[in-house]
Amino acid sequence: MSKTKIPWADYTINPVKGLCPMACSYCYARRMYKRFKWNPEIRYNSLEWYKVSKIKQPSRIFVGSTIELFGDWIDEIWFQSILGFTLIYPQHTFIFLTKCPENLSRWSPFPENCYIGASVTNQKMYENAVKYLQQVDAKVKFLSFEPLLNHILLD
Numbered sequence: 001m002s003k004t005k006i007p008w009a010d011y012t013i014n015p016v017k018g019l020c021p022m023a024c025s026y027c028y029a030r031r032m033y034k035r036f037k038w039n040p041e042i043r044y045n046s047l048e049w050y051k052v053s054k055i056k057q058p059s060r061i062f063v064g065s066t067i068e069l070f071g072d073w074i075d076e077i078w079f080q081s082i083l084g085f086t087l088i089y090p091q092h093t094f095i096f097l098t099k100c101p102e103n104l105s106r107w108s109p110f111p112e113n114c115y116i117g118a119s120v121t122n123q124k125m126y127e128n129a130v131k132y133l134q135q136v137d138a139k140v141k142f143l144s145f146e147p148l149l150n151h152i153l154l155d
Helices: 028-036 046-054 076-088 101-107 123-133
Strands: 011-013 060-063 093-098 114-119 140-144
Touching: 011 046, 046 076, 093 101, 101 114, 101 123, 114 123, 123 140
Parallel strands: 011 060, 060 093, 093 114, 114 140
Antiparallel strands: none
């Protein structure tokens, strides 16, 4: 876990580490894995959550900033553990962002302190995100237009 310069988050935490199989051309995490020669094996480390206990003030924590947590390669037990930890720290807001909104309903309803978002880069992703977010029960649902690669017609 670390402090972040992301404007909508105070911290990032990556309980699942490894090189995301999606291989998006614009992925900053993929470049980091290559540059720093990080271990590409996808693995879960529940000890990352210990760092959250050190945060004294209510904070916004971006979960999974370097991997797609809603991909088919994430073990169901890992994700159940992640949601369990968000319940242990109700004073914090946990922000999840995905490029796979079709998998969100599997975990719905989300704990009240979890904000659920979908990344949108083009029209098709926008339409999918809107469709699948409507099927999710979460206190806050949002779209993140980044990186916006094409014009999008909002309906």
